[in-house]
Amino acid sequence: MEYIQQQFDVNFSFRVFFSGNLFDPTNTCLSAFLESKADAAFQKKLLVVLDGGVAASHPGLAEKISRYLMQVRGFRLAPEMITLTGGESVKNDLSQLFSLVDAIDQHGIDRHSYVIGIGGGSLLDLVGFAAAISHRGVKHIRIPTTVLSQNDSGVGVKNGINYKGKKNFLGSFAPPAAVFNDSTFLTTLDGRDWRSGMVEAVKVALIRDAPFFEWMEKKAEALTNGDMPAMEELICRCAALHMAHIGGGGDPFESGSARPLDFGHWSAHKLEQLTAFSLRHGEAVSIGIALDSVYSFLLGWIDEAAMLRIIHVLKAMQLPIWHPLLQKQDNEPSPVIAGLEEFREHLGGQLTISLLRAIGRGAEIHHIDLDMLYKAADICQKLQS
Numbered sequence: 001m002e003y004i005q006q007q008f009d010v011n012f013s014f015r016v017f018f019s020g021n022l023f024d025p026t027n028t029c030l031s032a033f034l035e036s037k038a039d040a041a042f043q044k045k046l047l048v049v050l051d052g053g054v055a056a057s058h059p060g061l062a063e064k065i066s067r068y069l070m071q072v073r074g075f076r077l078a079p080e081m082i083t084l085t086g087g088e089s090v091k092n093d094l095s096q097l098f099s100l101v102d103a104i105d106q107h108g109i110d111r112h113s114y115v116i117g118i119g120g121g122s123l124l125d126l127v128g129f130a131a132a133i134s135h136r137g138v139k140h141i142r143i144p145t146t147v148l149s150q151n152d153s154g155v156g157v158k159n160g161i162n163y164k165g166k167k168n169f170l171g172s173f174a175p176p177a178a179v180f181n182d183s184t185f186l187t188t189l190d191g192r193d194w195r196s197g198m199v200e201a202v203k204v205a206l207i208r209d210a211p212f213f214e215w216m217e218k219k220a221e222a223l224t225n226g227d228m229p230a231m232e233e234l235i236c237r238c239a240a241l242h243m244a245h246i247g248g249g250g251d252p253f254e255s256g257s258a259r260p261l262d263f264g265h266w267s268a269h270k271l272e273q274l275t276a277f278s279l280r281h282g283e284a285v286s287i288g289i290a291l292d293s294v295y296s297f298l299l300g301w302i303d304e305a306a307m308l309r310i311i312h313v314l315k316a317m318q319l320p321i322w323h324p325l326l327q328k329q330d331n332e333p334s335p336v337i338a339g340l341e342e343f344r345e346h347l348g349g350q351l352t353i354s355l356l357r358a359i360g361r362g363a364e365i366h367h368i369d370l371d372m373l374y375k376a377a378d379i380c381q382k383l384q385s
Helices: 029-036 052-057 061-070 094-106 121-136 147-151 183-188 191-196 199-208 210-224 228-248 265-274 281-299 304-316 337-347 370-384
Strands: 015-019 044-051 075-077 082-084 114-119 139-144 158-163 166-173 178-182 353-358 361-365
Touching: 015 029, 015 228, 029 178, 044 052, 044 061, 044 094, 044 121, 052 061, 052 082, 052 114, 061 075, 082 094, 094 121, 094 158, 114 121, 121 139, 121 147, 121 158, 121 166, 139 147, 147 191, 147 199, 147 228, 166 265, 178 183, 183 228, 191 281, 199 210, 199 228, 199 281, 199 304, 199 353, 199 361, 210 228, 210 304, 265 281, 265 337, 281 304, 281 353, 281 370, 337 370
Parallel strands: 015 178, 044 075, 044 082, 044 114, 114 139, 139 178
Antiparallel strands: 158 166, 353 361
């Protein structure tokens, strides 16, 4: 048999910038980046997609963004700034996706131009996916505006929308051209969004960095009470850990079954769906981390003291560690626990769940003992009070 072998590598590289008052005329962080990508031969274009909730919390923001970007040399700003309602609902409506694709077409955003998404993780997921499927890939810039998106999803390489009731069923791997974390946007977050965003830092510290977890133990009260310098440090350290794993783990586009960064997420995704997203993503992940940490304890992988330390940090951050949907419902299996098979389908291949061998060291298993899992849920319920 004859065949021709094709093989090539594609190099991806992008920076995450940390700043404040990004659109102040004296702040050149974003403008300098864009102007470094300008081409003397032709003018490139910019299309902005803004989270409506962010715009409402920052009066005059749209005008400020327009004035700033209109001064960037080598670029022309599209006359329309698209404003969408953020939150998980934006990922449940296919018409929103196609409206963005139509706008990319209407405003002539080609593969040399940029779509700039400004908002929370859900809006950035939608914008990134729309860019990825337009012209087989338009460049996009992310400006995350929540704790959760600044330290996790906004600095990753995934995007997507929900479909047929399944979270992120449609999506792609499309790294951003750059990410700009502006701490000013965090000043208007409500308490739930501020607190729930921190759980992704707890997650990545538990599987990769014990000293970072110990730092959060000491800082939990200050972080929960709105200490901005502490939050800025948390976001920077968390983003660095996520990027180190994605870039150095050998599987940035998740072709295998392992998902260590999904520690605590198998149940979280199902909880979000079953509660019609009344649970914030971070709140659902907190419950998932608690459940999987207690399960790790029941396996004998971590001791009781370590398990209780994890629970204490989550509770100190005023995050939930249990939900009634973890129980059997009218003698039927818990709909969350029944979602294990759906999680396996999402991964493809064999079931792979990340657990803890120690604080700071994750490990994977391919089988879950359901009786033990229900026992772990019962313990979480007792510890919730």
